[in-house]
Amino acid sequence: MMVLALSIIGVVALIALFLALCIKAFRERRELERHSITAESLHAMLAANQPVLLYDVRQPLDLLTDSDIIPGAQRISPRDIVENPSLIPKDKDAVVYCTCPSDKTSKAISQRAKALHFLRVRFLKGGLAAWKREGYPVERYKESFHLDTAT
Numbered sequence: 001m002m003v004l005a006l007s008i009i010g011v012v013a014l015i016a017l018f019l020a021l022c023i024k025a026f027r028e029r030r031e032l033e034r035h036s037i038t039a040e041s042l043h044a045m046l047a048a049n050q051p052v053l054l055y056d057v058r059q060p061l062d063l064l065t066d067s068d069i070i071p072g073a074q075r076i077s078p079r080d081i082v083e084n085p086s087l088i089p090k091d092k093d094a095v096v097y098c099t100c101p102s103d104k105t106s107k108a109i110s111q112r113a114k115a116l117h118f119l120r121v122r123f124l125k126g127g128l129a130a131w132k133r134e135g136y137p138v139e140r141y142k143e144s145f146h147l148d149t150a151t
Contacts, residue, residue, distance in 0.1 A: 035110050036103075037095055037122045039130040046072070053094040056128075056141070057081065057109050062099050068138040070097070070131055075141060078105050082112060090118050097124035097131070 037045075045052050054073035056063075069075065078098075081087055088094050098105040106123035113121035124130065132138060 035114060035122050036125045038125050039134045039136060042095055042124060042131075043134065043136050051093065053089065053092055055081075055088065055094060055096045055109075056098070057096045057105050058098045058100075058128075059105065063141060066099060066128070067141045068128065068132070069141040070128070071137055071139050073097075075143065078109060081109055085113065085116050085118065088113060088118060088121060090120070092120060094118075094121045095124055096121065097127045099128050103127050 042052070054070055056069050056073045056075040057078050058075070059078065063075070076087055088096075096106045096109045097103075100106070103123055103125065106127060110121055110123040126133070128138075
């Protein structure tokens with residue numbers, strides 16, 4: 001009888017843990033959605049001349065493999081933003097994008113900005129690839145930059 005009671009308690013505890021993890025994952029996804037924008041929505045904002053700052057936050061090596069950039073975007077190294085978050089204005093709408101799988105760099109920048117109470121910074125879902133997939137304009141990045149080889 002004691003073994004059965006302990007088994008039931010164990011199963012209930014596992015179910016409660018599973019539910020708690022599901023709720024946490026749902027909240028994190030919802031929060032990420034709130035701080036993201038689709039290529040279509042960004043394009044509509046830009047077409048309507050809504051003020052939005054664009055930041056290409058790709059790593060330098062990623063820029064070497066694909067030098068396309070969204071017109072009007074400013075390229076800023078992720079390292080520079082982490083060291084100096086004020087490079088992105090707190091009081092203006094801003095969108096960051098990268099070419100990482102799962103938007104890793106732009107999500108990290110967006111989350112860092114949110115932690116510092118920069119509430120108007122979003123990341124472009126799907127990054128530059130999503131923008132290009134929709135056929136939206138790009139241009140070649142022509143500015144010089146250094147490869148950040150520090151570890």
